[in-house]
Amino acid sequence: MSIPPATGNTPIESTRIGPEDPRYRAVVDKRFNKRYGAKPDYVRLVGSGAEVVSAVEEAVAEKRRLVATSGGHCLEGFVSDPEVRVIIDVSPMKRVYYDDRMRAIAVEAGATVGETFRALFEQWGTVVPLGEYPGVGMGGHVVGGAFGFLCRQLGLAADYLHAVEVVTVDDRGRARSVVATRETADPNRELWWAHTGGGGGNFGIVTRYWFRSPDASAGDPTRLLPRAPESVATFTAQWNWTDIDRASFTRLLTKHGTWCEHSSGADSPDASLWTLLLLHRRELGKIFLRGVSTAGGGAEHQIEKHVSSLAAGIGDPAGGQATRLSWLEFALDPFPDLFAMPPGGVSMKMKDALLRKRLTERQIGVVYDYMTRSDHDVMGGAFGLATYGGRVNTVASDATASAHRGAILDSACNTGWVDRRDEEKNLRWVRAFYRELFADTGGVPVPGDRHDGALINHPDTDLADPTLNTSGVPWYTIYYQANYPRLQRIKRQWDPLNVFRHALAIRGE
Ligand SMILES: Cc1cc2nc3c(=O)[nH]c(=O)nc-3n(C[C@H](O)[C@H](O)[C@H](O)COP(=O)(O)OP(=O)(O)OC[C@H]3O[C@@H](n4cnc5c(N)ncnc54)[C@H](O)[C@@H]3O)c2cc1C
Secondary structure (H helix, E strand, C coil): CCCCCCCCCCCCCCCCECCCCHHHHHHHCCCCECCCCCCCCEEEECCCHHHHHHHHHHHHHCCCCEEEECCCCCCCCCCCCCCCCEEEECCCCCCEEEECCCCEEEEECCCEHHHHHHHHHHHHCECCCCCCCCCCEHHHHHHHCCCCCCHHHHCCHHHHEEEEEEEEECCCCCEEEEEEECCCCCCCHHHHHHCCCCCCCCCCEEEEEEECCCCCCCCCHHHCCCECCCCEEEEEEEEEHHHCCHHHHHHHHHHHHHHHHHHCCCCCHHHHEEEEEEEECHHHCEEEEEEEECCHHHHHHHHHHHHHHHHHHHCCCCEEEEEEECHHHHHHCCCHHHHCCCCCCEEEEEEEEEECCCCCHHHHHHHHHHHHCCCCCCCCCEEEEEECCHHHHHCCCCCCCCCCCCCCEEEEEEEEECCHHHHHHHHHHHHHHHHHHCHHHCCCCCCCCCECCCCCCCCCHHHHCCCCCCCCCCHHHHHHHHHHHHHHHHHHHHCCCCCCCCCCCCCCC
């Protein structure tokens, strides 16, 4: 994968682009999840904040429902909603530069995660702990909190957000560009706070973010953000399903979960190790553990120790490899086999849940059943456990809008399909799996002793369906916990006409 450096905006004049123009399809079809398709009246590719202001004001005046897109990686149909009439694509805006006035690194909202990693690394040798997939757009990503490979060591990307520039609409339908910072004296501070985890598509269209570590004082751009790792060691270990039975599977997940319970403190020497245990359905043949360590010279030893502690429960992996790479090389193409998609892409459903403790024996039994049962013919089904916690959990739940500050793992029940005719059986499988996994709390990961809710960057509209969420705890508490009423107040102030909305949007009322 080759990602060009993000150094300047493509000069572009925003015009209405209708269905007859090839650029229309390029914007409409820019969806990682192929499950949804949009049919807007027109799209716009915008090259500046001023163009966003006029594009928004025009759509509002014409009473056309509008939506922003950046990288196209929404897991739900928030952009590809059949009621959306106008899509405003900010992806031409991708400059990354030092802003002396703000004493922070400015990143325009159309840059991708990969473009941002590259610019931060090449210009200043620094990093923001962004997400794991280089194609994700900064526009929709950072506002959702944003976790990634380095979150155990550095926290969330939103923890480094110093300011945000947003195009909002007032009660008379007038659009304007607002800058909101985390400075305590800033009258717009609440709008900044909403962008540290409130989720995309709620308050306005982000055109620019500024990043700076909360404790940075220098004006020197090389010292405003954490230094990028000198190098990283990545690894994959795999076990064959033919060597695994229910007992060894239970031992593997128990050992893995116990390791996470003991190694997820911010001061743990293993906070420098991130792993993803990906359990595919048995018919696919294998279970994979992938990981990346930033433990410097000790990385290989750390990986070996971790893999052999798991192997004590299940036997040595049948295969695997470790590689040392520069941070940038890894960040621009992490685990190529993990993210490889067939031509034309796939439709998918992902159901996210944060865990404060390891899975119980009952839950491990549910995972085993759904990975092995043969009454569901669901080839693309999988269960993932990504390590979490560390530095993320050192921040107070209300310091940012990202309330989840007690989890040690981010789990996901996933499935994907290529043929539309397979949609129903895949949805049936993944929904039944998730419901049984969280059966003790109404079919969803209600925040509490064992679970910590779910991430809005992984939205799942099922949580708002009372037949699938029988917990009595509303979807917004699962995503925002006690921060929701504050987000509602900000929504009322900054989007009084409810211009920016989708199926799981913050409701002002
Ligand atoms: C393969 C893959 C890997 C991922 N990995 C991670 C990860 O490691 N960590 C993580 O935190 N998340 C991850 N995500 C989730 C991702 O962060 C969210 O889906 C994010 O919202 C995507 O932003 P986007 O701009 O690419 O998507 P889009 O589909 O363009 O937009 C997503 C949402 O944000 C809104 N939005 C987009 N641009 C703007 C803007 N400029 N202003 C306001 N709202 C906007 C949209 O209207 C929509 O509601 C991943 C998703 C995928 C598909």
